[in-house]
Amino acid sequence: MPVEQGVLGSFSEPEAAARAVLALKAGGCADVRAAMPAPFPQVVAALGKRRSAIDFVTFPGALLGLLCGIGLTVGASVAWPIVTGGKPIVSIPPFVIVIFEVTVLIGSLTNLAALSLGTWHGGRPRFFPSQAQFNADRIGVFAAGADPTVAEQILRDSGAQEVSRVR
């Protein structure tokens, strides 16, 4: 992951971090990123990122599971017909149970795969200055490619406890 230039501010309060994000955006910084120990709604809202596109992977994954379930039950029953008690070879009501389980299984595994891919940004994770405190008790706001002097001032004015330049 290549290091990107920018200014990093460290905050102890989500409200202050959210203020900083909004101020940076208003100040012309288009690429504002954050790291935090929990998804604080104020910060998430201030960043204004669009909703994750995981839906578009998980839903087809579940549909694939549905088709696999149908294919497995119907295909296997036709390939090896078990004639019992005059019941139809392709008995939909009992098959629905297996089809449902396969739908959930493949849907969940697709969801996991989509999450893995998404959190790694399609194998190209975006740079964020690594600091352990952002998993602990601080919120990091990173203004990538911004004018360092302006970004520093905005971050300080918003209540950042520490501000540093990243080169």
Add this chain to the structure above:
Amino acid sequence: MSLSFERLEETVRATHRRPGPGYFLLLLLAGSLAGFGGWAYSLIVRKGLYLTGLERPGGWGNLITDFVFWVGIAHSGTLISAILFLFRAKFRTAVYRVAEMMTVFAVMTAGLYPIFHLGRPWFAYWLFPYPNDRGIWVNFRSPLIWDVFAISTYFIVSTVFLLVGVAPDAAALRDKATGWRKKLYTLLAFGWRGTDEQWRHYTRAYLFFAAFATPLVVSVHSVVSWDFAVSILPGWHSTLFPPYFVAGAILSGVAMVIVILIPLRKWLHLEEIITPTHLDMLSRLVVLTSLIVTYSYATEIATSLAEPVADPERSTFVFRMTGHYAPLFWLMVTFNCVGPSLLLIGRVRRSIRALFVISLLVNVGMWLERFNIVVTSLAHDRLPFMWRNYSPSWVEWAMTFGSFGWFFFWFLIGLKLLPPVSIAEMKEELAHGAHGPGEVAHAS
């Protein structure tokens, strides 16, 4: 009282410190029980199922009872983590990780018992559909195959759900860990850095996991109930079974969570995180599900007694209530219906000792319920000349107690490897109730 992010993390990290002799003693006890159960099972493998008390008409006994019991125990984890998440019930945050761990280890236990019950367990893989030279496939109309799909799906999904939830917490613990623990947390953190990009996808994916797990949890115990309900045996052939089994599963699971949490919060010094308020909320769930179970018992009895005297359904229920197994039936009613109803009294509910005893007895009662369902119907079916009472052999009892040893062995190990409380969700909840991460008011 206040709890800071740092203190929260420190409290959770402290649970992973080197344990004292009490922990190792418990681990040894659990391991020995599991080992004894395993040795008892090895006798069955070497000599056959005749070592059990099973004989016609009682083809199912303790082993199937254990299976149904442990599947039930496994249900609370998903209820607390997924269903209560969708309902935005905040009290789940402090307790759901323990419940999820319990779920995974309980399914691991449950899944073994149908295999133990097979005459030739080394052919257990025949239960899975796979292309083979014989050109034959499994019978998808059989409830036993539904079980295979339900239990294996439930195991995979609940394990994934647990591990996905652990990732942000493992990242928080990783940064201050050393040695092999650092390596373990690095692995569990799965590259977690806490960036907004990661949270954006994570929160959405977590919602989907919960949405998948919620109908799954209902389906799994419904499927287990159909093992019985799709037969024509009196006492089993009932449309009431799926909701009755699901409610019973949640009752036993939540009771087990309480039984585990009460000593755990003291032992791991989690009293500040898992408060009496959390236990109070869980006890209300016990009351709710106990009422559903009581209603189901009453419905079963009332509908069977409404039948003519010679009706097999009525005969089986009269046998349950007055026959050879009647003491077990009435113990079941006392532990599952009368005991939890005491929790309607606020003073009893808030007494941790009373709550522990009632919950422990609910677990005994729920095992008895499964035994009553499995055994009494088979012992007293439609043909009076076939009636015969079943008594478990010592081998079966060894395997039953071994299941508890197996479960607690893995649970005790899991406690020392995984954070017993969700750090990230607790932080989010704490931040909601105060000004910021530095020092925030306690959620409870």
